[in-house]
Amino acid sequence: MDISALAVMMTEVLQRYLMKTPQSSAASAGQQSGMAEQAKGLFELVQAKLSGEPESAQTLRAFEQAPAQQAGALQGVLTQRLSRDPGFLAQATEHVRRLMPGAGERIGAAGDSPVEKAKGAIADLFGGQTDGPEEKAA
Numbered sequence: 001m002d003i004s005a006l007a008v009m010m011t012e013v014l015q016r017y018l019m020k021t022p023q024s025s026a027a028s029a030g031q032q033s034g035m036a037e038q039a040k041g042l043f044e045l046v047q048a049k050l051s052g053e054p055e056s057a058q059t060l061r062a063f064e065q066a067p068a069q070q071a072g073a074l075q076g077v078l079t080q081r082l083s084r085d086p087g088f089l090a091q092a093t094e095h096v097r098r099l100m101p102g103a104g105e106r107i108g109a110a111g112d113s114p115v116e117k118a119k120g121a122i123a124d125l126f127g128g129q130t131d132g133p134e135e136k137a138a
Contacts, residue, residue: 003089007078009096013039014046014074015067035099042095049081049088056081 017039050056059077063070082089 003082004075004079006089006092006096007075007082009100010042010046010078010092011071011075013096013099014043014063015071017043018064018067038095038099042092042099045088045091045095046078049085050077053081 017036047060050060056077059070059073063074078092082092
């Protein structure tokens with residue numbers, strides 16, 4: 001899985017988790033609860049991995065306060081950290097695969113850029129909605 005696409009996917013999931021956006025209007029309450037727990041696990045992993053670096057931890061705190069506005073900054077931090085830490089990369093990839101079982105295949109397909117593929121996988125997870133939480137709130 002492409003690291004930049006993984007960082008996009010992680011940021012999108014965390015943004016929706018922090019903003020409490022429903023995963024899908026068609027999903028059952030049990031599925032939503034399970035996805036929320038998976039997203040919480042991803043968030044806790046990111047917190048643990050970024051807490052040791054003051055600038056990264058500050059970026060995560062800013063993201064928690066303003067997810068829509070700080071998404072790009074967090075994506076950058078995640079991309080750098082994932083590329084330097086193979087253990088974090090493996091753990092994050094596993095979290096994303098549990099949240100989005102088809103994400104690896106979709107991202108591995110030819111055609112769109114890795115970011116577009118990541119957005120497509122996020123749309124699959126969130127019931128076909130491609131707009132971000134900040135757009136839905138408007």
